[in-house]
Amino acid sequence: MTTAPGPYLADLASFITASPSSFHAAREAAARLIAAGFTELSESAEWSQDAGRFFVVRDGAIIAWVRAHGTPPAAPFRIIGAHTDSPGFKLKPKPTTSAHGWLQAGVEVYGGPLLNSWLDRELEFAGRLVTRDGEQHLVRTGPFLRFPQLAVHLDRGVNDGLRLDPQSHMNPVFGLGDASSADLVGHLASLAGIEAADVAGYDISVADTAAPAVFGLDGAFFAAGRMDNLVSVHAGLAAIVAAPDGAGHVSVFAAFDHEEVGSSTRSGAGGPFLADVLTRIAADATESERLRGLADSWCFSSDAGHSVHPNYAERHDPANRPVMGRGPLLKINANQRYATDAMGAAEWARACRQAGVAYQEFVSNNTVPCGSTIGPITATRLGIRTVDIGVPLLSMHSARELCAVGDPAALAGALTAFLSPRP
Numbered sequence: 049m050t051t052a053p054g055p056y057l058a059d060l061a062s063f064i065t066a067s068p069s070s071f072h073a074a075r076e077a078a079a080r081l082i083a084a085g086f087t088e089l090s091e092s093a094e095w096s097q098d099a100g101r102f103f104v105v106r107d108g109a110i111i112a113w114v115r116a117h118g119t120p121p122a123a124p125f126r127i128i129g130a131h132t133d134s135p136g137f138k139l140k141p142k143p144t145t146s147a148h149g150w151l152q153a154g155v156e157v158y159g160g161p162l163l164n165s166w167l168d169r170e171l172e173f174a175g176r177l178v179t180r181d182g183e184q185h186l187v188r189t190g191p192f193l194r195f196p197q198l199a200v201h202l203d204r205g206v207n208d209g210l211r212l213d214p215q216s217h218m219n220p221v222f223g224l225g226d227a228s229s230a231d232l233v234g235h236l237a238s239l240a241g242i243e244a245a246d247v248a249g250y251d252i253s254v255a256d257t258a259a260p261a262v263f264g265l266d267g268a269f270f271a272a273g274r275m276d277n278l279v280s281v282h283a284g285l286a287a288i289v290a291a292p293d294g295a296g297h298v299s300v301f302a303a304f305d306h307e308e309v310g311s312s313t314r315s316g317a318g319g320p321f322l323a324d325v326l327t328r329i330a331a332d333a334t335e336s337e338r339l340r341g342l343a344d345s346w347c348f349s350s351d352a353g354h355s356v357h358p359n360y361a362e363r364h365d366p367a368n369r370p371v372m373g374r375g376p377l378l379k380i381n382a383n384q385r386y387a388t389d390a391m392g393a394a395e396w397a398r399a400c401r402q403a404g405v406a407y408q409e410f411v412s413n414n415t416v417p418c419g420s421t422i423g424p425i426t427a428t429r430l431g432i433r434t435v436d437i438g439v440p441l442l443s444m445h446s447a448r449e450l451c452a453v454g455d456p457a458a459l460a461g462a463l464t465a466f467l468s469p470r471p
């Protein structure tokens with residue numbers, strides 16, 4: 049499957065726009081799965097169905113699967129993993145402050161954002177409010193706040209090196225006035241259609257509001273916020289929706305929360321979510337059958353990677369400098385920051401060959417260690433063979449990242465082939 053970039057990218061843009069927080073991403077994924085014929089299950093309920101197309105949402109994470117009628121209990125899993133969260137900021141308790149006639153919000157840095165990229169943008173608050181009855185209410189403000197940069201006239205040395213203190217300089221403004229006459233949480237509550245007094249807790253992120261755009265000569269580039277890692281979530285959704293019934297394996301798509309802060313949470317890849325769901329999918333399997341199935345299973349861990357930057361090519365390995373537009377990446381690291389090994393490389397090559405997709409290899413320069421992904425975590429937790437892959441970006445962890453127009457659809461093609469029967 050190779051989809052034309054135009055319609056695919058337009059759909060990716062609408063997915064990113066609908067997903068300003070991990071909770072919105074999980075809900076948007078759920079809505080798309082329902083539209084494609086999947087049924088939502090509750091983790092609290094008995095799962096009586098043993099075959100069909102299902103999904104379950106756990107906070108900002110979602111797992112969907114396709115299991116055909118007559119699938120043997122020891123059938124292997126083919127799993128696509130990704131993450132719904134992106135680095136940025138989260139709203140602190142007692143968030144409404146004021147100084148010198150400005151209304152400001154108290155925010156906490158989430159993960160490792162490029163702080164400078166968040167300056168001078170119209171941003172929004174997005175996430176969930178939880179009321180005293182335990183109900184969750186998604187909310188987003190649209191353009192609402194900004195981190196204004198100090199003018200160059202008041203900071204003459206700024207172009208020799210911008211220094212941003214995350215506590216004293218990263219307090220966004222959202223209005224004029226005094227904190228005693230403003231109530232940020234009350235504003236969020238009114239947008240959600242609930243009483244401010246009923247709000248008992250919240251998980252609210254800051255997100256860029258600029259629309260995704262295609263630009264450059266011949267429309268070479270695609271820019272948007274949160275491409276790490278909504279490009280992979282969107283591609284994984286495309287693959288699970290297209291997953292055939294009678295493939296001989298159980299197809300699974302898992303999008304976790306909290307990858308940007310280490311994954312060690314209830315809804316993160318370090319938690320039990322995937323293991324719990326896999327156990328319940330094949331609830332009638334004996335322990336031996338379950339382990340036989342896992343032994344033959346595969347996981348493609350899809351996350352954003354680095355294209356070579358033309359101004360900083362020396363930061364890459366001299367022989368392995370992937371260029372955006374030449375296909376998704378196979379990510380390799382000797383120290384197992386990525387889970388790929390030779391068996392995984394072969395499985396990825398097979399999927400790309402089946403999809404007619406070119407791919408490139410990424411490995412770090414020894415003086416510039418790479419980040420990590422959910423891949424090694426998933427492999428360690430479940431013992432499933434795992435390979436790390438993803439689309440090459442520039443400006444990773446910027447408020448607005450950059451990729452080539454053709455790579456997201458190529459990734460979706462490879463992931464779709466991975467869930468298809470071998471030819």
Ligand code: ZN
Nearest residue numbers: 276277351352
């Ligand atoms: Zn990522």
